Amino acid sequence: MATFVLVHGGGHGGWCWGRLAPLLRAAGHDVHTPTLTGLGDRAHLVRPGIDLDHHISDILAVLEFEGLTDVILVGHSYGGMVITGVADRAPGRIRHLVYLDAASPADGQSLTDIAPALMEFARSTVREVNGAELVLWPIPEMGRLYGVADPDDLDWMQNRLTPHPLETFVQPLLLINEAAMRKIPRTDVVCISELSAIEGVKEGRSDGAQRVWEIETGHDLMITEPKVVAEMLLKVAEL
Secondary structure, X not given: OOEEEEEOOOXXXXXXXXOOHXXXXXXXXXXXOOOXXXXXXXXXXXXXXXXXXXXXXXXXXXXXXXXXXXXXXXXXXXXXXXXXXXXXXXXXXXXXXXEEOOOOOOOOOOHHHHOHHHHHHHHOOOEEEOOEEEEOXXXXXXXXXXXXXXXXHHHHHHOOOOOEEOHHXXXXXXXXXXXXXXXXXXXXXXXXXXXXXXXXOOOOOOOOOXXXXXXXXXXXXXXXXXXXXXXXXXXXXXX
C-alpha cells in the first residue's frame, strides 16, 4: 500500500480530487486530499498573511499529525510550489514527488517569476477582502480557464472554485535543504492540450524529473481525465 498526499492548485481545494482519489483508494492505497488555508472548504479562514510558507506549513502539519512517511507527494499547478517547499522541509518523509502540470521552482523563485503571463491576468482580478488581497475570482464557466470544456464538469466546478490569496503567488520559495530535496525521485506529468484561455497558464518546470509523461487534456487533468491520471499514479506507486 502506498500513501498519496494530493495538493491542489490555485483557486481549488481538496474537492478537485473527488474523481481521482476514489480510484487510488479502490486500488488499496491511502489517500489524503487536504485543502490549503483560505481556499475551498477553508475559504472562511482567509485573512492577511496567508502566504506560500503558510501553505507549506499546512501540508507539513498533515504529514506530522497523520504520522505519514514514505509519501508520494503530488502537486497540481500552484501546488508544485507547495510540494517543493514541503519536500525541502521534510525530505525524509517523501518517497516520490509528482508534478501534475505544475510549477517547479528553483530556489528564490515565486510563481510570479515562473508564470508572468498568468500572474498578470491574476493581478488584473485583485480585490481586497478584510485586508487580504485575493485574485482568480470565479466568473461564469471559470473552469474553461483551467482547460475544462465539458458542461457537466464546468457546472460541478463553478460553485467550488474560490478566489486565491495573492501573497502565496508573489512570495519567493527559499530552499533550506535543497540537496536532500533534489535526491527525491520525481515524475512530471505534462498536459499538452491548449484548452486554456490564459496565455502562460503552463507554469515553468525544471529538468530534474526522472520521468516526464504527457497527457493530451486540459490543465485540470484530475477533473478531465481522472482514470488516466490514476493509472499514471499507480505506476509511480510500483516504482
